[in-house]
Amino acid sequence: MAAGGPAPEPRILLWLGVLLARWVAAESEAAVVGEVHENVSLQCGNISRPRGLVTWYREDVEPVFLLSSNSSLPPAEPRFSLGNASSLHIEGLRLQDEGNYTCREVLNETQWFRVCLQVASGPYQNEVNISATGKLPNGTLYAARGTQVAFSCSSSSRPPPVVEWWFRAPDSRIEPFGNNLAASSFALLQVSQNLQGNYTCVAMNMLSSRRHEVTTELLVYYPPPSSPQCWAETSPGWTTLQLICHWDGGYPEPHLLWTEEPGGVVLGESTLGVQSLKRFQLSNGKKFKCLGSHILGTKSEASCVLQIRSPSLLSDPMKTCLVGGNVTLTCQVSDAYPSAKILWLRNLTQPKVTIESSDHYIISQHGQSSTLTIRNCSQHLDGGYYVCRAENLVGIREVDIWLIVKEPLSIGGVVGTSVSLLLLALGIISVLVFYHNPVFCRKGRNLSREEDNGDVMVLVDSEEEEEEEKEDAAVEDREEEEEHKRVALRKETVRHGHIHQVTALVNGNLEQMGNGLQALEDDLRELQSDVVQEEGGPV
Known part of the structure; x- marks a missing residue:
């Protein structure tokens, strides 16, 4: 120990050297970014020149020794190693490893190099929330057209990530929806059909440039706007009757169910709405019902009924x-x-x-x-x-x-028929006149009898003449009564038996002319024969 006093301790000298390095070598400070659980290397100055004795320290409240190129000094942790005789290599980076590091190099002179280590974490997962109406078995979300749908996305990351939303409609390019430094959320007030597609949430760590994205498909559903239509058709081979039900205008296709009414016996169900029936399943007046249902719920149900009938x-x-x-x-x-x-x-x-x-x-x-x-x-x-x-x-x-x-009638035949009809009508009129006025008949017979008696001269006594007149009066009364009965019978026969035939002939109904004319002529001929016989009878 020198006479001038005790020498300063190495820890104090080291701390002074670190402070000097901060002041003198601030401009040479380097920044390194590493990711949690990854490996990172910190360079000690310019690695292209020859190296001296290198020692690494971690700046904390006071410098902490980490590693030295002097092999007699073991590293502070096995995770630390020396690369290229100067670099500090850290394996399995931890969040607490973030901070400032100092490298001291002793060659011709002592030099200090400062390195700032930043540790990034994530994003590892994105949490996506879409307030849709429902979810399909494959995980696809769907919402009812015209409803409000809210979107939100967040992710765990260090430092907090930038979150973006991207939208891609079917057969179209990707479009951005917006971004936020911590989370992204927005709402579609009235979702429409053109907003159906894939929504992607992208979270990016701006320190490490690591990205993580999650894509969710959203379908926009709507029921058909009108009622279902149903009808029946015969198959081309006339072997089956096809019941057809269409409920168009909705998305996705509704579910259609055919039942036999009354009773609701299920015949079949599908999205096509076609049901085939054999002849033995059919009867006059039978009814069939098509019930349509949509995935959006009971409010989207409707039906139609048809009834089959024979001709x-x-x-x-x-x-x-x-x-x-x-x-x-x-x-x-x-x-x-x-x-x-x-x-x-x-x-x-x-x-x-x-x-x-x-x-x-x-x-x-x-x-x-x-x-x-x-x-x-x-x-x-x-x-x-x-x-x-x-x-x-x-x-x-x-x-x-x-x-x-x-056969068509000739002109002569038509004329002859008209004449015959006229004569026939006159004959009938005469019969009717004689029937209603029998005095004419009696006067006619008396006149004839007087004319005949005028040609024969007979001498009789007055008494005989009186007796003969009495006998003649009695005979005339009997003849008149019999004639009256016969004429009445003839009148009823003509009136009720063939008057309608005469009317038909007068009206020109040629189809009944033949039979009617023949019957009337026979009746008149018989009537005339009776009259002649009466006139030629005994007086």
């Missing part, structure tokens, strides 16, 4: 066609659901042979109305009855139409 037919029972002319038979189907198939059939030599369209038969159909036009009518080929058949899977209906084919 009904309307048609004229009889039609007339003149030889060589055309005639159209009409068949109208009603109440058929599903729509019926309409066929025309002919029943002559073969039972109910189907008629196909040709030059002679022209078949046309508009909706559920069908017409059969027969051209160039023939008595031999076309007379008889035709069958209109309507058929769906629920039932079959048929109606018969009788066709009369007649």
Whole structure:
């Protein structure tokens, strides 16, 4: 020990050297960033030149020895080692390792180098919260269109990270939504369909530039705006009836359920809404119900009902066609659901042979109305009855139409018929007049009798003349009474038996002319015969 006094302790000299290094070498201070659990190396000045004795210290309340290039001095911890004869290598970096480090190098002179170590941590995970309506089994979130959806994202990191939101719609580029130094949150007041897509939360450690991101898919759902529509169709092969239910305009597709009513027996369920039924499952008047439900809940449920029916037919029972002319038979189907198939059939030599369209038969159909036009009518080929058949899977209906084919009347025939009608009408009027005025008949017979008596001269006594007059009066009374009965009988027969035929003839109904004319002529001929016999009887 020198005579000038005790030498200063090494710890004090070291602390003074560290302070001097802070003052003198502040401009040479280096900054190093390391991550927790990673390895880091701190450089001691310029490593390209020759190195002297290097010692590393940790700055704290007072300098703490860490490591030296002098092999006789062990490191403070096994985590510390010397690289390139000068660098401090730290393994398994910890948060408490952050701070200032000093390197002392002794070569020709003593030099101090200061290094600032910053330790970064994370971000390791992002916590994302979206106030959606529900979650699918695969984790996808969904929200109802028009509702408010709130977004928030946070992450644990040192230092606190910068958090960003990015949005990417299907088949579009990524768009930023905003950022915040600690957390990011925002709200969509009325979420719409174009805001459906992927939302990505990105957390970045600005010290270490480490990033961590989480992507969440959000779907925007909405129910169909209107009620479901249901109908029935016949399969192409006419083997099954297809119940079809559509509930369009919603997302995703609603769930559709077919039931048989009443009773609610389930027939099938799917998103397609198509249910096939065999013929034996069908009957006239049966009802089926389609119930639609949407994922958004009971408020999005609706239904429709259909009722199947067998066809009904309307048609004229009889039609007339003149030889060589055309005639159209009409068949109208009603109440058929599903729509019926309409066929025309002919029943002559073969039972109910189907008629196909040709030059002679022209078949046309508009909706559920069908017409059969027969051209160039023939008595031999076309007379008889035709069958209109309507058929769906629920039932079959048929109606018969009788066709009369007649020869056309000539001009002479028409004139002769008119004359005959006129004479017939005069005869009937005469009969009616005689019936209502029997005095005319009696006067006529007396006049004839007087004319006959004028040609024969007979001499009688006055007494005989009186007796004869009495006998003649009695005979006339009996004849008048019998004549009155016969004429009344004839009148009732004519009036109630064939007056309608005469009326039909006068009105021009040619179809009844033949039978009516013949019957009336027979009656008049019989009536005239009776009158002649009465006139020629004994007086």
